[in-house]
Amino acid sequence: MDEWVLNALKRWPNVPALFGWLRLDRRGRWLVQGETISHPRIVEVINRNYAADEHGRWYFQNGPQRGYMHLESTPLILLVSDDDEHLVTHTGLAVKQLREAYIDETGSLVLVTEHGPGELRGTDLQWALDRLSIDDEDSLAAALELPSQSDTGITLNTGASQLPLRRLDFAQAPSVLGFNRDPAPREGEKAATRAMD
Structure with a gap:
């Protein structure tokens, strides 16, 4: 992950995660609320900061906020x-x-x-x-x-x-x-109602 992401996680470790906004389609395109993300720099940032948690939920770590991906097929x-x-x-x-x-x-x-x-x-x-x-x-x-x-x-x-x-x-x-196509908050896990600006 990018160093700025790791620094943000240290500074704000308990930011609620975002569910239901982000998607990976079967052609390898990122989408946010149904719209394809096409800006090359944004795509590159998501690519570099994409990972899975211990429950098989794949996410984009956007600074201190984790945005979980809905997967149309595989991670x-x-x-x-x-x-x-x-x-x-x-x-x-x-x-x-x-x-x-x-x-x-x-x-x-x-x-x-x-x-x-x-x-x-x-x-x-x-x-x-x-x-x-x-x-x-x-x-x-x-x-x-x-x-x-x-x-x-x-x-x-x-x-x-x-x-x-x-x-x-x-x-x-x-x-x-071992992956989750449609991640949801686990019991006791806080979820954000909107993305961080």
């Missing part, structure tokens, strides 16, 4: 890098480790990285299709019909690793992968 959105070989998170972090691979009932791919779980952006799915050990499209279609948490018999070959592809229902991803 991270993964994009193919400019070299068409590697992945980066929507926050700009290079992915060096792929630990697990899942496919949901609609064909969306979720990869667990050293930074956390991330859905591969839909426009980048060809990257994964080129690396799947499938005989034909029928075997991939059959995998989508399997029960959640089944082994599909398909492998994702990334060069550095070969990961078994497992089926995981979209609704089960938060509990299996």
